[in-house]
Amino acid sequence: MTAAIFSKPPTAQEAVLAEMRRLLVTGELAPGTPIRQEALADRLGVSRVPVREALKVLEGEGHVEYSAHRGYVVAELSVEDLVEVYRLRELLEAEAIRVAVPKLRAADLITLEQAAAEVTAAGKRADLADVTAANRMFHFLLFDAAGLPRLSRTLRQLWDATDVYRSVYFALPTNLQRVNDEHDELMAALQAGDAKAAIAAQAAHRAHSVEAVSNALTTQPLVG
Amino acid sequence: MTAAIFSKPPTAQEAVLAEMRRLLVTGELAPGTPIRQEALADRLGVSRVPVREALKVLEGEGHVEYSAHRGYVVAELSVEDLVEVYRLRELLEAEAIRVAVPKLRAADLITLEQAAAEVTAAGKRADLADVTAANRMFHFLLFDAAGLPRLSRTLRQLWDATDVYRSVYFALPTNLQRVNDEHDELMAALQAGDAKAAIAAQAAHRAHSVEAVSNALTTQPLVG
DNA sequence: AAACTGGATATTGGATCCAATATGGTCTAC
DNA sequence: GTAGACCATATTGGATCCAATATCCAGTTT
CATH class of the missing domain: 1.10.10.10 (Winged helix-like DNA-binding domain superfamily/Winged helix DNA-binding domain)
Structure with missing residues (x-):
């Protein structure tokens, strides 16, 4: 069949x-x-x-x-909510990466590379929906590699909560470029098996997006 | 009205x-x-x-x-699930306490004391349902004091997931006694405004229960 | 004997109908 | 003129009915 x-x-x-x-x-x-x-x-x-x-x-x-x-x-998402979500992500994503890195095999790294490439490709096509989807896929490939289903589940909830703003973020070409660079950096750390560097890369990645989004949120509160 | x-x-x-x-x-x-x-x-x-x-x-x-x-x-809860839930609680409860401790006022400490006393009282009445409820109330009074709703929400989910086993844990009088001692220790740290000690007390508290429950879980898998 | 096909039955998925509650406006009383 | 009660209406909550799907078993074929 x-x-x-x-x-x-x-x-x-x-x-x-x-x-x-x-x-x-x-x-x-x-x-x-x-x-x-x-x-x-x-x-x-x-x-x-x-x-x-x-x-x-x-x-x-x-x-x-x-x-x-x-x-x-x-539901309304305030700046405080946004900051809180990112703080929780910080704690949990660090744990996910810490556990995942030693478990990554060559095949996983190839899959991750492909996923990162897909983000870039979608960016070139200027397809926002695809970019957000591919970006999410990339990050959760990594998180899921930790083999901790409850952690993945909780992270998904946190990502979901702020999904509304992710496409706003990706709408700016400069952000898009930066995201690709940050993904490269993260990949390098993963390939080196350096969990600490990977966690730092992911942290920087998050910091940029929370800053950009919270700026957007304070200046023009998205819809009326 | x-x-x-x-x-x-x-x-x-x-x-x-x-x-x-x-x-x-x-x-x-x-x-x-x-x-x-x-x-x-x-x-x-x-x-x-x-x-x-x-x-x-x-x-x-x-x-x-x-x-x-x-x-x-x-849903079935495996030992791996249980361990994972407790690991996530470790990360998130530490954060909650870290944020909450500096914010605690005299009135909060009194409320917490009363909640701890209620756990003891329910234990003396040997009312398991009341013990679990009072215990939960005590801990979440503290967590909620952090003023981070999303964090509280996530912690509640994690507690919910293992609620099934909490009453099993409280069924043993020795555990009941230990829990009261541990609450006292935690209260002392809170009253001293010592977040680090409070986090440590909470960690010890968790460690005991996860050990007891996972033992129970491996020896007699609860129902058939 | 094993595997596949067909249909009977139990269970879930969805639509429609009725009941209960909240909301907004109007009327009355002071 | 304002406050309160009361009623009309919109909307949600729940029950019942019908449809769709899965599962299980018998029968058949190879």
């Missing part, structure tokens, strides 16, 4: 979830706006049931806030 | 969620068992809808695993 690996979501709730994530990242669902279940369901061509289940997932991830009988509102 | 602070859940899904948490902690819903939505709904006197929404929340927290069209299964 030559069946496709996977193409369409097998359930409506997954489709809804995927689409809502897109709406949140692109800002079509702006922070602070209440979510009308029926309107959303109509728009997506389903009933309210799968919408509600998707919303429960997003609530758990902190993307929407819920109040009984009053419904869901797209 | 002198309305009660809070008494009964305003929605069925919350009631279901609370009851399911209880079933999970007490082991009435044992790891590995499939969850039949209709049976559970009947047992709780509601329809399947609120059950499904509660399950989505529990899925997000990692308490149950989901497969499309096949349903939910109570």
